[in-house]
Amino acid sequence: MTDGWNVRQPDGTAAPDYPPSSGSPNPSGGLRDPSYWWSDALRDPWRDPRTPTAVVVPVAPSAAPQPEPVAPPDAPDARRTMPLLLVVLVTALLAGTLGGGLGFALAKRAGVGGEGAFHTSSGTPPLAQRPADSLAGVAERLLPSVVTVRVSGRGGLSVGSGFVATADGYIITNDHVVDRVNNATVIFSDGSTSAAKVIGRDPESDIAVLKVNRDGLVPVEFGDSETIAVGDPVLAFGSPLALANTVTAGIVSALDRTIQAGEPGGQVRYYAAIQTDAAVNQGNSGGPLVDSAGRVIGVNSVIKSLAADEQQAGNIGLAFAIPINHAKRVSREIIDTG
Missing domain, CATH: 2.40.10.10 (Trypsin-like serine proteases)
Known part of the structure; x- marks a missing residue:
């Protein structure tokens, strides 16, 4: 066995320098072929025990450094927006607390709450109380x-x-x-x-x-039909189409309006009437027409309509009342003479 450093020729002479250079003649007269044995013998640490050895562990190539993130120029700065958000939050909390306290105080002052959400005051609601001189x-x-x-x-x-x-x-x-x-x-x-x-x-x-035959009745207050004027507000009371306790409003449209009424073949009646646009229909006849103070100034009697049939006649804003001065005089005569 030899490691190639003390190789001998067959005749016992030392071998020429090894490894032989490429192209050197061999014993057969040709060039000696390069040998893989000698080609790396001087560089192979395992061939020469005196050759220093080292184990080289390949190191993975280090990754390229990541670029530092850059915020867009219009992005909000958290350091600047945080105080603003805190101010908004505190303001909202204060406003909610103040509003709740104020609402509770007003509700208590108005008598709302304390007895359930559906509590109703035992007194008359203020909105139901109207001045006596209102309609x-x-x-x-x-x-x-x-x-x-x-x-x-x-x-x-x-x-x-x-x-x-x-x-x-x-x-x-x-x-x-x-x-x-x-x-x-x-x-x-x-x-x-x-x-x-x-x-x-x-x-x-x-x-x-x-x-x-009934006592304790409340009589109306009579007015003076000679003192009214066109444009004065009036109310008409009665039971139009049997709808009791109906009240309609209008104005005095004209005075001393001559009206002839009556059924064919029946009694013909003449009126120097008060004309009004207050809604008057069948069933209103005989009811009072009153002024804004609640004094009776006329007796609702006749309406004008476009309907040919009296039963189909309805309000078109043309109603007529007997002046109360005349009606009162006739009524007193009837009561006195029967």
Whole structure:
């Protein structure tokens, strides 16, 4: 065995320098072929024990350094926005606390809460209290004096209106409401009823007076129809189409309007009437027309309509009332003479 450093020729002589250089002649006369054995013998640490050795461990190539992140120029700076967010949050908390406290204080002051969400005050709500001189105040004061007049006759059941003239039971209405009958039924605003007797009538003036046996009635306050003017506000009371306790509003549209009314072949009536645009329909006849102070200035009697049939006639803003000065004079004569 040899490691190649002490190789001998067959004749015992030392071998030429090894490793032989490329292209040196070999014993057969040709060039000796390079040998892999000698080609790396001087560089192979395992061939020469005196050659220093080292184990080289390959190191993975280090990764390229990552670029430092760069924020976009318009991105908000957290250091600057954080104080602003804190201010907004604190402001919202303070506003909510202040608003809640103020709302609770106002609710307690108004008497809301403390007895459940559906607590209702035992007193009259403020919105239901109207001044006596308002239209609502006038209506509230006058309705107990307005009645519905129901009549059963040959033509069947008919309904009109009227109003209490005296505390002892005299009621004024239209003559055509109680035409050809001597008795009627009066229905008061509270729903109670009383039998009524027709004590007298004036067909030409279209005024009739009824009497009920009932005490403690509240009579209306009479006004002066000579002092009213066109444009004055008025209220009309009655039971249009049997709808009791109905109130409509309008103005005085004209004065001393000459109106002729009556059924063909029947009584012809003439009116120097107060014209109004307050809604008046069948069933309003005999009800009061009052001024803004609640004083009766007329008796609702006639309407004008485009309908050919009287039964189909309805309000078109043309209604007429007998002036109360005339109606009061006729009623007093009826009461005095029967």
